[in-house]
Amino acid sequence: MKAGTVGPTPVIPGLDTESCYAALKSRDRRFDGVFYIAVRTTGIYCRPSCPARTPAFHNVSLHRSAASAQAAGYRACKRCLPDATPGSPDWDVAATVAGRAMRLIADGVVDREGVDGLARRVGYTSRHLSRVLTAELGAGPLALARAQRAQTARVLVETTDLSFADVAFASGFASVRQFNDTVREVYASTPTALRGRRGGARTPGAIELRLAVRTPFAGAALLHFLATRAVEGVEVAGPGWYARTLDLPHGPGTVRVELADVIDAGQTALVPARFVLHDLRDTAAAVARVRRLLDGDCDPIAVADHFAGDRVIGPLVRRRPGLRVPGHVAGHELATRAVLGQQVSVAGARTVAGRLVAEHGRPVTTDIPGLTHLFPDAATVAGLAPEQLPMPRSRGRALTALAGALADGTVALDRGPERAAVRQALLALPGIGPWTADYIALRVLGDPDIHLPTDVGVRNALTALGATDADPMTWAPWRSYALLHLWTSLEEKS
Template identity: 75%
Template sequence: MTATTRLDPESCYRAVKSRDRRFDGVFYTAVRTTGIYCRPSCPARTPAFHNVTFHPSAASAQAAGYRACKRCLPDATPGSPDWDVAATAAGRAMRLIADGVVDRDGVDGLAARVGYTARHLGRILTAELGAGPLALARARRAQTARVLIETTDLTYADIAFAAGFSSVRQFNDTIREVYASSPTELRGRRGGRPATGTVTMRLAVRTPYAGRALLDFLALRAVPGVEAAGEGWYARTLALPHGSGTVRLELPDVAEPGGTAFATATFRLEDLRDTAAATERVRRLLDADCDPVAVADAFAGDPLVGPLVRRWPGLRVPGHVDGHEIAVRAVLGQQVSVAGARTVAGRLVAAHGRPLAPPVAQPEDGLTHLFPDAGTIATLEPEELPMPRSRGRALVGLCAALADGTIALDRGPDRDQVRSALLAIPGIGPWTADYVALRALGHPDVFLPTDIGIRDALRGLGRDPADAARLAEAWRPWRSYAQLYLWQTHSSKEQ
């Protein structure tokens, strides 16, 4: 229910009456008599049907003159899962807006990344999300600013620029308009503030959420110097538009469906203007906008995946903070074990990664380097790389295409076009291209029938691995999640 024309008022009102948390972030309820907008699960008294309108985005409600409810904080919700499922131009644009592209490159830069003119993209976004790119970016800035006001000890000027505002006056005016409160009133009195330079945020995720399984997946593949993990936490370095940073995550593990949980993310950023980009990239990593109830419903009658979903409710598809990095790591992982790929990646980082400088570096957690960027790897000779020469040529060719912009892995371009461009590079096959789509592009409907983990999982479940592709047809449009559930069956061996 993301497009304005698809928001059926009767269905929306039923969700509001039942306070159904599954629709938080999918649409917003605006109440004419109070002038506020809420999430569907708002605990306040349900307004009369004739007094409400429904909006596909917070920006749409704000553009109609409504302010955010102070009780349910409607903008502090996961995003719509439809943005990744359908991957329309509007959905891809929303991901880029959340990454701060409008703040950095303007509407023209956003349109170029999505592949449309600025005017046509504005029409698409207004039709599907009820607001144009500037209004959507403004709503995202307001949300980031509110979180920083309430959870950090940063000055208001620092918060204004960290959230992407161009001036303190614009920041003050927007906060007052959206939240009907001044920044000082939002901050109020609270204790336990983190030191300046460290930003701690709570990132909303829908439940059930299998945080422990996600941590295990990431820990198994953690590259020394770039990533680290321990009991209940995961940390990594971040290459961001204005500088470097690190993040340390503590993830919830909640089996009960139908609610919202929060992952705690602590950022150390070289430049506070990267706050929005860092937050969005970590949300991708966590698959924070997934609707696990819809995924479970799709597999409810399946004799193979259905029992796995009931055994591990809320399993997520791990995304990534850097599409270029995961593409390089996908090539490194061709025809080798997970441990082997991790070892080779560690050698690449030690030889060509850029060291982090204090105070961003966290040597106590083992975070010392950024992963080598595509431009650096593109200049290397295949013989210099710790891998077979043919794979080294494929890696150098891939990085050259990434460095010159021939291939973009920022969720802006069409997924099918990205896959075709990857396959055009000698040495890049379907497994690599689809693994990149799975983790870098957030594609919910990717399946790797030749993957050794999938073949072993099917064999362990009494199925013929040769039937993998045929079996997967029944799992559309959630084949990526079926992939994770099958991998999870032998997690005790590898994770």
């Protein structure tokens, strides 16, 4: 469709026009990223909280994705930057095909493997996947990937000193011309004009971004969780910051994020992140994986509302608003560490993981002291002899079997397959029990509804709270957040 030509409004299931218009009139930030408002008279689409004058009801159309609005001929609003909102939390709650596909598109799978590769990962044909995405999100995989590239390009243009050729390359465009044409079409602006709007100096050789998250955001608690479990050589942390190495599709990288509490509810907070990448093509993948680490698409107000009135979790939520479920940047690494953590303390698992990194990790050169290695990949761990690992023989066999399944694709932890299928595949492996499988689902698959009934920390927390008779089923579909609140309550008492 020609730029600026507004097409017919797609029928998007699950969006009630009156309710969405009410959210638009109240400029409710909780719906940013859940849906988008397009205005026929201006040809512009916005996030619900846009500060511009509220358009007339009969001029409004609704879209599930920025790509849907762009495909219909609308341009992104220059005031509210709708494409820069956190993603919809519905994608993790329901874990539908569309939601799983969106996570993979954000990771750059379409750019690296094409639509066929994306379809294989979610277990559908490319034709059927296109139908599903168009029906649920108003755009097919190519349009969704294009919107992702455009948003990455805009952020890089406005926040870095990269040349436009490098920006095009880093964003996944096939050519500078394609990059220029897309920016003009989506933003009604040239790359030069976008760069003119930025301010301040940039650090040469690094990409400094700000990652949007909904508030409240308990950044200090997230930092404490990550720092307590940091593996030597791969992760380091200091006052107010956390950094780690990244094993990305085209080469290594590092990220350093600043984590602090942001209490104001219903706003969008910006987490400063500094990336140094061996290959700029990994920009989108690096950003997507760090957003997973931060639980960046969580809707903390919805979580808090669910627990309001609960005698066990309610007080904990009020004490620690915006607590996140820490994700992870690499499925194989977290799975390995989950096995290492079976029946040992957090400190003990951290020590064993550090030895594994020192002996079998891939050395890298970084500009952050303490970051010296990439975590061993699945194939490397699968090739180790169980008797040579610093752990009981049975756990060593479980670890190498898990690594082998990850290496040969028997188990995929990229959020593409259905969660139930991944859990079943994990439990079929020797030495992998429900706790390990569910812990992986909690931190790798982003499942918001995980409860670990056999976990010692959960039991101790419930005992300390005088709530051993609590019914965790009443905490669904947010049991993962209840779990983090229980763990955090123990740390507060220690």
